[in-house]
Amino acid sequence: MTDVREVGVAVRRARIGDVGALVALRVEMFRSMGSVTDGERWATNAYEWFVDRLDNADYGIFVVEQHGDVVACAMGAIRDAAPSPLAPDGRDVLISNVCTAPGARGSGFGGRAFDAVLEWARETGIARAELMATPSGQGIYQRNGFTVNAFPAMRAQL
Structure with a gap:
């Protein structure tokens, strides 16, 4: 899955050497959303989480590389959801961690990472994907066909 339209740009599945960049992009994603990103515990846990899932078939973790540097990422995770009218087989794909490094924004790299995850999600045969935007x-x-849901996500710290 390489984009040959632009020299030096590749879209590919993440590898072990990309995990540091995945965590750094995740930090940037939360920072740009206004979340507090202090504390090393969550970032250390995120590093281990990515390492544990890189080769898991239920996760599609993709990066966009420009001249050897990871500049964007996105991931999808198959969830074991209960069957519903819109997901009669009971599984769906959660798309998350769509992020572009600040210096690479506006170049379409985030869109390329998202497209790679969407392609992966379609290849799973699962009928529905969900994301938070x-x-x-x-x-x-x-x-890409996503619509705002009438029932927004709600969260509570437990």
Whole structure:
């Protein structure tokens, strides 16, 4: 899965050497959303989480590399959801961690990573995907058939 339209740019599955960049992009994603990113515990846990899932078939973790540097990423995870009218087989794909490094924004790299995850998700045969969108990301998702749900996600710390 390489984009040959631009020299020096590749879209590919993440490898073990990319985990540091995946965590750094995750930190940046939360920082840009206004979340507090202090503390090493969550980042250390995220590093281990990525390492444990790189070769797991239920996860599609993709990066965009420009001249050898990871500049964007996105991932999908198959969830074992209960069957519903919109997911009669009971599984869906959660797309997350769509992020581009600040210096590479506006070049379409995040869209390329997202497209790779979407292609992977379609190849799973699962009929539904879900994601959480920031206002700045909604456009790309809507262009790909995602709609705002009438029942937004709610969260509580337990």
